[in-house]
Amino acid sequence: MANNDIDMNNLRIAIICSSNMNRSMEAHAFLAKKGFYVKSYGTGDKVKLPGSAADKPNIYDFGVSYDEIYNDLISKDKTLYTQNGLLHTLDRNRRIKTKPEKFQECTEKFDILITCEERVYDQVLEYMENKTPSDNSIVHVINIDIQDNLEEATIGAFLISDMCTMMAKSDDLDNDIDEVLHSFEEKCERPILHSIVFN
Structure with a gap:
């Protein structure tokens, strides 16, 4: 188990790539081993x-x-x-898990949606902005670009895990997230995109 002051389960996280096959699944496996509540999805028309x-x-x-x-x-x-x-x-x-799942068909609610490329980020934002919010809870949509190959997926899983650990340490993520993501961006030297949508 991680540090006692971090509650991995207080964040509901979804990792999303295009086909729910490589990048999202590598990060899903990695975060699950660390004790995070995590699911994974794809946004493409097909796998x-x-x-x-x-x-x-x-x-x-x-x-x-x-x-x-x-x-x-x-x-x-x-x-x-x-x-x-x-x-x-x-x-x-x-x-x-049994099969690749399409994000646009998922009914579960998450606190954080992490996408692995900008095109997927745009698809997630479009979907979230067009659906009717049910309870207006805040959802953070965050993108970190990860190339779709095995080596990059492994590196990406480490980076996503680091970012989620930093977020889990926050007592008030909605308030702290810009600071957390800025620190993470400097550390990982990759541009991060962030938007707020509502459940």
Whole structure:
């Protein structure tokens, strides 16, 4: 367990990328191990994974299980998808949850929505601003750009974990968040975007 003065569970966190496959799942796994309350989602129309060529991606619907995708890729080319890390990624994912989930279909409420690229950040903001608020509680939407590859996803998970730990230490996050994010931005040397929306 982390420091006694930090309550990891007082923040409800969602990590969001495009396909809920690599970046959001790596951070989900990392934060869950640290004791955070965390879920993960994608905002894309479909779940898109690299295929045998750049113009031949593997495309699945949200809701198709990680198991099904894993078995489909094995049947297509086990060697290729072992070498490029996709089977390893899917194996990790299915230990965390059953299937990729689409953020726009989620009904759960969160305090913090962390996106992994600016396009996803824009999609989350658009969705949150167009839905009818239920209780007008504040939601912080934060973006940190993470390239969609395995190495960057691992680095991104460390950075997101650091940021969430800094936020969890705050007694009044709504008041302190600009200061927290400014400190984090200086530390990680990546630009951070932040908006406030309402549940």
